[in-house]
Amino acid sequence: MPSAASSGRSRNAPLSSPSSNLPARSTNPADYQRAPGPASVLAKEYADGFEVGEHRHARAQLIYATRGVLEVTVAHTLWLVPPQRALWMPADTPHAMRARGAVSLRSPYIRDGHCPPGFPSTPHAVNVTPLLRELIVRAASIPVDDEPTGRDALVIAHLLAEIDWVPGHPLRMPAGGDRRLKHICGAILRAPGDPRTLDAWAAEAGASTRTLARLFIAETGLSFVHWRQLVRVQHALPLLASGMPVADVSAALGYDTPGAFAAMFRRVTGATPSAYFNAADCKLSDPA
Numbered sequence: 001m002p003s004a005a006s007s008g009r010s011r012n013a014p015l016s017s018p019s020s021n022l023p024a025r026s027t028n029p030a031d032y033q034r035a036p037g038p039a040s041v042l043a044k045e046y047a048d049g050f051e052v053g054e055h056r057h058a059r060a061q062l063i064y065a066t067r068g069v070l071e072v073t074v075a076h077t078l079w080l081v082p083p084q085r086a087l088w089m090p091a092d093t094p095h096a097m098r099a100r101g102a103v104s105l106r107s108p109y110i111r112d113g114h115c116p117p118g119f120p121s122t123p124h125a126v127n128v129t130p131l132l133r134e135l136i137v138r139a140a141s142i143p144v145d146d147e148p149t150g151r152d153a154l155v156i157a158h159l160l161a162e163i164d165w166v167p168g169h170p171l172r173m174p175a176g177g178d179r180r181l182k183h184i185c186g187a188i189l190r191a192p193g194d195p196r197t198l199d200a201w202a203a204e205a206g207a208s209t210r211t212l213a214r215l216f217i218a219e220t221g222l223s224f225v226h227w228r229q230l231v232r233v234q235h236a237l238p239l240l241a242s243g244m245p246v247a248d249v250s251a252a253l254g255y256d257t258p259g260a261f262a263a264m265f266r267r268v269t270g271a272t273p274s275a276y277f278n279a280a281d282c283k284l285s286d287p288a
Helices: 027-032 130-139 150-162 179-190 198-205 209-220 222-242 247-251 258-269 273-278
Strands: 037-046 050-053 059-064 065-074 077-081 085-089 095-110 122-129
Touching: 027 037, 027 095, 037 130, 037 150, 059 065, 065 085, 065 130, 065 222, 077 085, 077 222, 095 130, 095 222, 130 150, 130 247, 179 198, 179 209, 198 209, 198 222, 209 222, 222 247, 222 258, 222 273, 247 258, 247 273, 258 273
Parallel strands: none
Antiparallel strands: 037 095, 050 095, 059 085, 059 095, 065 077, 065 095, 085 122
């Protein structure tokens, strides 16, 4: 298993930090596993498509990007992390990451004994309020090698107190070996707008509709319809985050009207596309 300091594997190299007026700081995650403070924030830039292979960290991590969307894989579960959300990653949990668009990572690592109250033992979604975002950005300028004092200590304390657990919408991939189900899931992931029904997929795969319905529940925990809706939401998030109009995203995903897409998006996430992204549209500080 690669160590916490494992380097990413991609055709693209990480980009340099966009902030030239800040002192240079380590972009090696290993340095943040031994920082003396309760939490320290890694700031790192990734180009579109950059991948970090499976690795783990000695400390709990809040995976967050102020810009772009991160795709995080844990076992057979896929999480998409837009700027409105962060992902709690418990210590020693193997995971891999991929940048969807240019990503500005601002990731707090939290010492054992300083994790926020009620922290889960499995990956979990975190709502990123404007305040939490600003605290993370500010904390990214705090020296890694020193125990935070004064105002810096208050920033870290407030950051940890602001973490708010919310329901997430991870996409669970088939864990078993049924080739028919894997074929169908792979095809839907490649073309989320494919309108074919479960009956049509069953005919193509040479299985009964009942068999496929049972396999979806057994291996993904969701019905075919709900699993495909999650795929479409996961596909829509980076498009919406890039500024693509809702009508264009709706058409790309096979919906007849933007209203039908918005209704599905709201059923899955609890908010319409515009409401989901409006929280992060206010002009805040540039990523540190």
